[in-house]
Amino acid sequence: MDDSTTASIAAHNSKKIAVDTTKEYLLSWWVKTAKPDQPYLVTLQQYDATGKWIWGNNIDMRRAGSGEWQREEVRIPSGDLRPFNRQTKSVQLALRPALYSDEGEHTGTAWFDDIRLSVGDGPNLVVDGGFEQAERDLKAKVDFTAWDKAAERTLGELGFNAFRYTLRGMGGGTFHSRRAGRIGGYVQGTPEYEALMASQGRQIVEHFKAKGWLDRAYMYWFDEPDTKDYEFVADGMKLIKRAAPGLTRMLTEQPEEGLIGNVDLWCPVVSKIGPETIAERRKHGERFWWYLCCGPRAPYIGLFIDHPAVDLRVWAWLSRKWGVEGQLVWTSNYWTSTAAFPPPDIQNPWADPMSYVSGYSYKPGQIGYWGNGDGRFLYPPNRDVKNDKRKHLCGPVHSIRWELLREGIEDYDYFVLLAQLIAKAKASGKARRLVRDAERLAIVPDTVITDDKTYSKDPQPLHDHRRQLAETIERLSRVLR
Secondary structure (H helix, E strand, C coil): CECCCCCCCCEECCCCEECCCCCCEEEEEEEEECCCCCEEEEEEEEECCCCCECCCCCEEEEEECCCCCEEEEEEECECCECCCCCCCCEEEEEEECCCCCCCCCCCECEEEEEEEEECCCCCCCCCCCCCCCCHHHCCCCCCCHHHHHHHHHHHHHCCCCCEECCCCCCCEEECCCEECCEECCEECCCHHHHHHHHHHHHHHHHHHHHHCCHHHEEEECEECCCHHHHHHHHHHHHHHHHHCCCCEEEECCCCCCCCCCCCCEECCEHHHCCHHHHHHHHCCCCEEEEECCCCCCCCCCCCCCCCCCCHHHHHHHHHHHHCCCEEECCCCECCCCCCCCCCCCCCCCCCCCEEECCCCCCCCCCCCEEEECCCECEECCCCCCCCCCCCCCCCCEECHHHHHHHHHHHHHHHHHHHHHHHHHHHHHCCCHHHHHHHHHHCCCCCCCECCCCCECCCCHHHHHHHHHHHHHHHHHHHHCC
16 A cells, blocks of 8 residues: 555565576566556566666556456566666566655555466466465564674773664654555564564564663654654554563654653653653653754754854753753764755855755755754865865864763763762761762752753853862762772
8 A cells, every 4th residue: 555645655575586687577466456547566676696776677567457356467578568687687576556756646555466477387486476474484583693793892892872773664754754664565554564573573672681782772763753643653652562572662752642651762852841741751761862953943052053152061951950861963964955955066064054954855956944053063174075076084073062062961971970979978878968068069050051941151150060060079989989
């Protein structure tokens, strides 16, 4: 079923089929469309010896269904069907219930069965062309060899404390468009799809548990849903819980009716949440990150070049004050937009600070604005990007905003370290007066930041409080040695 007006949906066979381009092939299938005269598309995609898709060489078979089951058969090559490319070593079938277009505006529903590709009357080269593989035989094979090698270095040697993980075949999307889950020919909601999701999910959870990584993993599969997407997102979150119980489910949205109870880690825009909601959801064991992206704009704290420099530092102080554990920045090196600067043109971020929209169906030449410096904390070498074609091997150039974001995170670490020392001192019964002073300092003061719109543009109160934090950390550390 293709119910999206912004994407073209297709089912593919999971393994490419080796072919001999000197031979003639017979392709047949049974099909039933939801409506009479409904156009649909069957495509053979061609791949070379390296497995790379050969652009411009799809063999497309456009047909119209009758609304009843009917059989179609074609010979390749024959008639108006192109022959195989001489470089072709394998093919893959794509079954589309509606016609393909770049915009994906066509929709429709069709059922396919008994798909066969053979040389003459030879054996069927399509594995399970009748879609009759038993559910009990459907098991996912998950190979952790390469993953473990990289993860052990990242989570151990490099000290990363979180990583994003995605279940294969999961659906996804944004407020702009969405897609249902699919594994091979099995769509979300079928028993076969559920069996495969559960098989891989439980293997992953058990492996992460054994490695001590489960509490660092989170699944972020849908971005910034609209209200119209809430039911779809909630269903997906329930699927994750069934298939991979214990895997943290993250969502870039604030707590809303229709989502509550299905999210473990909320990540709203800073201006979309208040301390009362955060405190209430934390009582239920839920956690919070938050982000700045395309907004908010003044008077809220923000990430734009034209905001006060202190904004990105006090963001971490407000995070500590309200019980938010993480800060999300969508990217740090967004330097050009393929919509505002269609290739081969390219933006020079040193000369033009604006981050222009790309994606979301923006066409070449279409202009949209995300804000000065959005997604841009690191910069390329300062050069004439159109005329200077030399290789510049220097590293990225840091921005003041990047450095202040880092300093805010270090400030947050001071609060965490002080809280740990307070707990240790209380357990030991030592330095009670010093502990009382430390507890006062462990609270983010209103003189630095009160809320997401009320804060000191003068950094002096922040510097004063940080100095007191550092001095108290040193004093408590000496006492507890």
